[in-house]
Amino acid sequence: MSSQTIQVAVFLFVTALIGLATYMHCRGRSDRQSNQNKEYFLAGGGLAWYFVAGSITLTNLSTDQLVGMNGNQMALLALWEFAAVIGLIILAKVFLPVYYRYNCTTTTELLEKRYHNRHIRAIISLLFFFGSALIFCPAVIYSGALFMQNMFNVDAPLMYIAIAFAVVGAVYAIFGGLRAVAVSDTYSGVLLLFMAVLVVILALKAIDFSFDGVPAERLTLIGDNDSPIPWHTLFTGMIFIQMFYWGTNQVITQRAMAAPNIKEAQKGVFAAAAIRFMIVPSIIVIPGIVAFKLYGDIGDSAYGTLVADLLPSWLSGIFAAAMAAAVLTTFNSNLNSATALYVCDIHEAYINDKPNVPALSGIVTILITVISLLLVQVYAQADSIINLIQQLYGLLSMPILSVFILGLVFKNVHATAGIFSVVYGVVFYSFLSFKGYGLFDVETGMIASLLELHFIHQMFITLASSIALALLLNWILYKEPPQFTLDQLKGDVPAENVG
Template sequence: MTPNTGQGKIVELSVSQFVVFLGLTGLIAFLTYWFCRGSAARGEGENGEKEYFLAGGGLKWYFVAGSITLTNLSTDQLVGMNGAQMALLAWWELAAVAGLVMLTFIFIPVYYKYKCTTTTELLERRYNNKHIRALISILFLLGNIFIFLPAILYGGSLFIINLFGLDVNLYVIAALFAVVGAAYAIFGGLRAVAVSDTFSGVLLLTLAVAVTIISLNAIGWDFSGIPKERLTMIGAPDSDIPFATLFTGMLFIQMFYWSTNQTITQRAMASPSVKEAQKGILAAAGIRLLIIPPIIVLPGIVAFKLYGDIGDETYGTLVGDILPTWISGAFAAAIAAAVLTTFNSILNASAALWVMDIHETYVNKKPNVKRLSLWVSIAMVLLGFAMIPIFNNPEQSIIDLVQRLYGLLSMPILSAFIVGLLFRNVNPYAMIIAVIAGVGFYGWATNPLGETPGISLHYIHVMALTLFGGVALALLLSTAFGKRPIWDAHNVFARAGHEEMSV
């Protein structure tokens, strides 16, 4: 069977596909409106921030689980990981379970204890300094705007074009995703984001499992002829995930992403209590363990046997070939929902960081939250859209490029959280210097957009070096600046977890 280039499939774009696509997309929008009606009024006045950024502290565990699952599961996973066409990338999702467990039992109780609205608020409280909070927020924002938003728009648009064989400029589809996704985040706040995530998640997971089973049936569940390196879970030293990295940087990547990243933790911080949040996170961990790994690697491996190595076009091509016409319309709606929910989740979290950590601190303590979030979101959408060409790179998969680039920010940010949680009496400016030095070190060591790294180590190993170096440098500089750090973990984690949500 030859690779599907998409040519000739334009005529197959039937009325049934279009009707199913619009019908399901409209149904998700209607259900979201129905469950969120009245929240706009609650988002005004003194409690506006709590309603807009934390859904009024009222998210039930099932909305927490659904939102966390679909906020993470988008085209950079389904398109990017299947595009790698190897089993090895399942480690990203299996290791994520450890990150969710850490969020459940270590970080979430502390966020509730300190009554945080943003994860970075914890840093201000621990370092007693607003500037460290602002710096980390800026790094989060840079990652969201220049890495995650464009990657999501690119991957989603590429999938839709390959699925339907559309002869349409990719940027037209990306623009449509950007406008609709921004509307959810701007006008609905976190409540609308979380509710739409949950309904979309049920649809996407159901169809993704179906695609996996149907694709395996297409090859008779026979993996013969597929190179061993594409089936192994033991990565060679020169592979995408060398086995040794599972014991160095991989664990810390998961700790950072699931436990300190505002886009993820914001959902868990929006429950009425720690126990409700923990139930939602553990449910998300169960989904991550049992369902996600097969759907993000098996279709790609099947596609390698059917088409050969076709990179990021894999998932859309496979789905377009194996699904009946009307079901492909449903799958397009599910993918569109995944793109939109991940996109609007990042926008809402980014708006929270900008409004609370930057604007209220340095510009205006009492802004109009919804109006300010509107303009901030528009600016971020435009910047993210402009960065799409970086990811239109046939030589490198989406997921690999995203992980390499985000290493510039993830480990320096995590070092600030680790030092802040484990020690007190740390000079905040020592930590600021260590964070900036970490960004510079990782950039030099890995050269993520270039060809010649400064250190001949896998970038995941370099992440571990960046983290340990940042922690050590902060402690040494603090001592040199006259403030000797004091171990304080027992006080931070003692009695954490019983407080109700409040802002």
């Protein structure tokens, strides 16, 4: 039996085993008489802390992380993960109590309750929806297909592998809802983390635990101005990027909001933070650095090539199954969250307040899946998939975070001012990110300086100016000066949600 046959056989067996374990756990768990939204999108509020931790970890940790971050082939990318720990702590201590206090199904529901306006909720939902459909879903499908192509060394076109991932992921999302996604996340997450740590150990052994010959700039955690993360960006936009991603992003917070109470949710989030601090940084940078020493600068192909060389056939089949599960769960997590936002925040608010949730969700899921596949070739042109994702998501992240900050730490901010902050933020950041659309041909001055700033600095400027201009507009239109207060972040969570 050939080594490739063994790989494929083990891969199919482990993949089927994860699917069977997920089915056995979820079978008969849903209460069809309960609220459809809560059951389908929040697993009926029944996720134990370990499923919350597992789902948060694997929803974020997928091929876009392992392939993309290792594709930079430098230690510096670990800073994203260390900063993420702070973001998770903010989620647990700041945002979760507010979501549970307002009994939210989606993060955007909080905005409607704070601003007393359904339109601002719909606008933010659309931004999240487009972020999943146009950025995260196609990126994870592309990076997963690229990894499998490199690892199995197959001649099959990238799109064929991408289509297989997309179809299977859509089936999970349509028929299982969040419960199936979270459970499969956890089972495959344990396997993926174990295998990823094993890859780190084997990679270090392959170079005799010596990084001699690797340039110093690939080993440092202090980035210069030309690096993917200049050191000074840690003091501007980095913390707000993490605050947005872990605290307001529906894809992540949906897992924590699906716990039976806030104590269980916080326990799961803290467990996810511990995993991210102790395990994740090493697995997303060390293999890439080792690949640089062994093969040179090969970009996003580094991780798949290294794993294919280091692991024996039967182990590579197991690892491929874990990676496939990571791709599928990240993909269907984004599908499930995007669908939740459309159904709860748009369809029920403007079209039909009592839809058939599973049927409608299936239609939306298929639509997003088709869009994702159409965009795979676009992402295939990127020099670095992870850097492209981070830069593109700035179009949404800071404008969205601005409206959350305005609603939570300022009094009497009207929805009009919040909507202005979002629209302005999207336009302003796109102007900065795409170098002014070629409207300015200048080499000096403030505009040139802004256009040349690192995108993390640009994100911070976008956030600060969005908030400042929205408060000014609120003052001019409604004659109400800004009043900073932390009252909205205080208060008791209802007893039934405490645990």
